[in-house]
Amino acid sequence: ENIDKDTENTDEADKIDKPIIRLKRKNILVLGIEGKARTDVMFLLCLDPGTKSIDLISIPRDTYYHEKGYDKGDQRKINAAYGRRKEKGSVEAVEKILEGMPVDNYISVEYEGVKAIIDAMGGVEIEVPRDMEAGGIKLEKGLQTLNGEQALQLIRFRKGYRDGDLERIKIRHLFIGKAANKLS
Numbered sequence: 001e002n003i004d005k006d007t008e009n010t011d012e013a014d015k016i017d018k019p020i021i022r023l024k025r026k027n028i029l030v031l032g033i034e035g036k037a038r039t040d041v042m043f044l045l046c047l048d049p050g051t052k053s054i055d056l057i058s059i060p061r062d063t064y065y066h067e068k069g070y071d072k073g074d075q076r077k078i079n080a081a082y083g084r085r086k087e088k089g090s091v092e093a094v095e096k097i098l099e100g101m102p103v104d105n106y107i108s109v110e111y112e113g114v115k116a117i118i119d120a121m122g123g124v125e126i127e128v129p130r131d132m133e134a135g136g137i138k139l140e141k142g143l144q145t146l147n148g149e150q151a152l153q154l155i156r157f158r159k160g161y162r163d164g165d166l167e168r169i170k171i172r173h174l175f176i177g178k179a180a181n182k183l184s
Contacts, residue, residue, distance in 0.1 A: 024049070029087075029094055029106040032114065032155075037083035039090060040156060041172065044103070056176065057098075058169045065093050114155075115148030123147050124179045129171065132157045151175065 025048045032041030039061065046055040065078040074080060081093035091103045109117075118124055123145040132139040137153040139146075146154060155175055161167035 026104045027102060029091055029103045031082065031087065031090055031106060031108045033082070033108055033110045034079075037080070039079045039082045042078065042090065042094065043172075044094065044098070044101075054180075056173060058173065059094060059097070060165045060169065062165060063097065065097060111152055114152050118146070118148035118151040118179070121179065121182060124151055124175065124182060126154070126175055126178050128154065130160075134159070 025046060028045045028047065030041070030043050030045060031039045034040035042059040042061065044057040044059065046057065048055070059078060061077065061079040063078040064076060065081060066076045067081070067084070070076065070080070070084070078090075078093050078097065081089040083089075085092070087106050087108055091106055095101060095103055125143065125145045127143050128139050128141055128146075130141050132154065134153045134157045137150055139150060139154060139157075155168075155172050157171070158165070158168055163170075
């Protein structure tokens with residue numbers, strides 16, 4: 001179709017284009033803090049208002065990341081970047097390993113915050129994939145609604161996974177999906 005380029009139509013076109021220009025993808029680094037020196041969980045939420053989609057990039061806590069002067073084995077993991085320069089160190093490390101993908105914002109959540117969020121939601125129903133015991137909390141295999149303390153243990157559980165941290169990430173993604181669905 002032909003669109004007239006007169007003033008009235010141009011103004012209308014500008015009204016349509018301006019919101020599109022403002023729709024910009026945002027990358028938010030989410031850090032689950034383990035004490036003062038490490039992150040236990042790192043993932044990048046990529047929010048795209050244009051497509052109304054959310055992508056999630058998990059960053060395994062043991063991802064190799066070396067900074068000059070930090071040469072010990074446990075210092076060469078990305079989760080140690082937090083201990084050096086807190087959130088700023090984590091943001092810089094993630095941008096570096098993701099080859100310049102910008103991190104626009106970050107969210108840091110300590111364990112108590114995770115528990116409080118889940119409890120405020122009334123818990124999250126999830127299929128626990130196996131019997132688990134961590135932090136003095138026992139979870140039995142099967143469908144159940146987890147409170148904050150139980151949910152924290154599920155997403156932190158690491159022993160006995162055949163695929164190690166990769167299986168832990170799968171469980172975490174499943175949990176995040178269930179929690180997000182409950183909120184929507």
